[in-house]
Amino acid sequence: MIDPFAVKDCALIAIATGERANDLRELRDRLDTTRPGCIYYHFWGGLLRPSFDDPEYQNDFAVWAYHGLHDRFLAERLALVDPTDFYDLEDLRRELIEIIEERLDENELVSWTAAHQPFQFIRSQIVVFDTGIRISEPEELKELIPRLTVGSVFYHFVDARRRTPEKNDDFSEWLMGFADGYDELLEQIASLDPYFKSLTELRAQFAEIFKEYMYT
């Protein structure tokens, strides 16, 4: 017997660390020592922050490279970093530092360019709460998905990757427990990249995948 799926919701609360970077060299140095939570926040926190989608520059480091340093080369390179490609935040940290060092090596002027605005290192705390909603059968997802709050989407799709052993979303983890196999559905869910989308887009695409699956 598979446990019912417990729908949770979450809220992020941002905390300024007081660490700032005024130029690229400082950003590299701070990145080396800042807590992993900051790296997490600057990649994923934007999904729950007031903003409009700017798919060109999805993470805060790339946005700062563009708006703070006016360095399009660096912004483009940082924007392409997909955090879901990395095993953990330490790997992601190393990649960021690598990209920045490469940029510092290729253009000496970049090292000394003062940013228009300093980069502010922010971390977050996540408060998770139970909505009390439970579903026992996968078919119930059809009704559930379109009604999920963005906080629930964040928790079950994004935050789940930090919690589950296979770095999966919660829905896939749950569906894997059913004997009659949802391989095709699981494959389609796995193709959803939560990073380059807004949470509402992610919810809509997931709902669409599920709807199509149910009717085929």
Added chain:
Amino acid sequence: MTDLLLDKYQDIVGENVINNLRQLAEPLRGTKVVHVNSTRDGGGVAEILHRMIPLKQELGLEPSWEVIVGDADFYQCTKYMHNTLQGNRFEIPQPLLKRYEEVNQENAERLRQQLEEADFVFIHDPQPAPLLNLCSGRRGKWIWRCHIDVSRPYRPVWKYLRSYVEPYDASIWSLAEFAQPLRHPLYLISPSIDPLSEKNIELQDSELQEIIKQFGLDPDRPITSQVSRFDRFKDPLGVIQAFRLAKTFVPLQLVLAGGGATDDPEGEEVLAEARAAAMDEPDIHILLLPSDAHRTINGLQRISDIVLQKSTKEGFGLTVTEAMWKGKPVIGGNVGGIRLQVHNHHTGFLVNTPEGAALRIRYLLTHRDKLEEMGQKAHQFVLENFLITRHVREYLTLMLAILRGTEERIELQ
């Protein structure tokens, strides 16, 4: 007691948002929360507290709101403090600092029992900051809420104040850029507006027509407005310049409305400068409104086609939020919290010069479809991010987070 207030908010923000609040509030049921600030009327802090207290009460907490009482010297001192923390270089006279400490001591005597028994104490701004040190029997968590931009303070004054605020369990800032490093968590929470307040509720068309008539405006030509204190940082002269530049391309009227200038010597000066710059031009309407003219301000924002907030320095900029809530695109200065709210081509335009503002006024008035679309997006953006319900949610989240220490993940059962 019925959930009347929460029901009203639910009609605006939806069931999910209110359910979230109820779930977050559940573990805090019965928690005694005291807010302390320096005024019951006037100013953004008081406006928020007037609504936040009943909301927290309906959610099952036991909130209260206390105001510290001071004399002229005390307020003179805290005004200097306010200005110097925002960068003015000025040595606050020692006798005034002494009075600041004495007034806090007097207030501590009056409020000590209530503050020491509270589970949470929120101290707003520098005025009551020393209260923590004066309540040695405190058992709750104390949070300092700083509403001002302390990014570049006059260091001696910040050093003085820091000794009072450093021992708090946490502080809250509107933007990371405004904060100073302290040895406790610096939470980031944007302020908010209340959609049910006089300043923001829907108004009947007849009332709007009355306002148009009252101020001698022409209903057939576009109106652009800026609502804010007569303060140099709000750049009223830049607004007049932008209006004149834009008017060469499109028919236009300008409303510059502000209040509270009469008790602020600099405000009177700036008002006089604005009047001189307007040179009696009939299409520039400079209005000095009483501080409680919330409904009139509401109406002026609603009859505007475009709202300006061309500040050169700004805190969060709640007048921007108010205008956006009314479905108006905003042309705002590229500073402070305006940058969080105004997103180019989405909710309005960020500008750096009067020329930039004029260009964007012209663009919006000649692309009415864009003006409407941005106005709708602006309204939706405020609905999702800057209403009091979000603000309360973040306060509740913060309280839960502080109760659980500094752990990154807090799971509520």
